[in-house]
Amino acid sequence: MADDSELYPRFFKVFLVESASESLMIPLPFMAFLADPLPKTVKLQGLGGKLWTVSLKKISGAAYLTRGWPKFAEEHELKNGEFMTFVYDGHRTFEVSVFDRWGSKEVRAEIQAIPLSDSDSDSVVEDEKDSTDVVEDDDDEDEDEDEDDDGSFDEDEEISQSLYPIDEETATDAAVFEGNLDVEALTNPHFPTTLKNRIYELLIPANVVKDNNLEFGSSIKYIDGEGTLVGLRGKWADKRVCFKGWDRICRRNRLKKHQDTVECELLHDDQKMVHSIRVHVLRRDA
Structure with a gap:
């Protein structure tokens, strides 16, 4: 640490x-x-x-x-x-x-929040080359769902590469986040996750938050091989920490069920305020 x-x-x-x-x-x-x-x-x-x-x-x-x-x-x-x-x-x-x-x-050059419903999440992601989307989700999902439920995209939900053409620069960036990651070498707090039934939010494990005395604001910045995406904080009755927009990270990285794992690295300042989540995609052959 x-x-x-x-x-x-x-x-x-x-x-x-x-x-x-x-x-x-x-x-x-x-x-x-x-x-x-x-x-x-x-x-x-x-x-x-x-x-x-x-x-x-x-x-x-x-x-x-x-x-x-x-x-x-x-x-x-x-x-x-x-x-x-x-x-x-x-x-x-x-x-x-x-x-x-x-x-x-x-604060200048502000962008507007883009409301994103569950149905909208199935559409092609807009070009994010020179801007960062802010993802909101006004749909209230069942808060009683177990956070550890296993889930995945159905086969007809898996996104083909043709929907997300990768240019040379993006492919180079992606190499930073995919491959043989040495998890033990990470110095920031981190945790693994896979595809869940609840794909629209990323839940931060309570033990990770408590053990590292982490604080969170109203939004988070996801960093993956394709750039940056801002997700807004979700609301849970039991005060668990979760952020929306996670489905778009899963889709644009074309995660596969029972194969891929994501190591989420929590980047924070010296006051333990988490500002970003760096996404490391670990691929496993079928």
């Missing part, structure tokens, strides 16, 4: 129109936290919930955010003298906070 005082690596930058409108240089000391060789792209997650794919290039020994950065700057309406903090999760995603010239944190 990581030490309580451990923080994700971070840096801050002042936005100057003349030098940062087209590209942004990452501080040289911070390059020690980046992979070598540099990944071709990284994700920028704004406080408004949206996600941008930005090219990362090495120029004269320094790393620069290039293609995609002008769009991020424009949509955040960055002004001369404002500054930003970049928090790196270690897996090609930066959470970016924007502050005005007086030091007040600004």
Whole structure:
């Protein structure tokens, strides 16, 4: 388990129109936290919930955010003298906070919550390349259902790859989350799960929450090989912690019954507030 005082690596930058409108240089000391060789792209997650794919290039020994950065700057309406903090999760995603010239944190480039009913979940997922969906579910499901019920998609529910074409970048990302994961090497709290009858919500085991003194907010960010998806917290009479939108993670990763296991890694800050769930898909041959 990581030490309580451990923080994700971070840096801050002042936005100057003349030098940062087209590209942004990452501080040289911070390059020690980046992979070598540099990944071709990284994700920028704004406080408004949206996600941008930005090219990362090495120029004269320094790393620069290039293609995609002008769009991020424009949509955040960055002004001369404002500054930003970049928090790196270690897996090609930066959470970016924007502050005005007086030091007040600004929430910009917000996305709208997308209501999602159970019937809507069977439809093709929208393109998520440059944005993060926020998933709500207003349908109240039976709260008495056993959390450990086994379940799976029927054969006619299994999603073919043609519905989810994977480009070269996505396939590269997916390799991070699939394969021979060394579960014992994970330093964050984690737990395994498989397909359940209750596929629309992910239930966080009570013992994991209690043993690690974890706290949860009103939403969570799922991180898998295809990007990021935000799920809103569900309501249970017994106060169990669960988050909606899990069915979309299962479907877009094409999980198979009795074969695939998902190791859910809970990413939290130094106050034990969980902000993200990193999804590791473990495939097993039939």
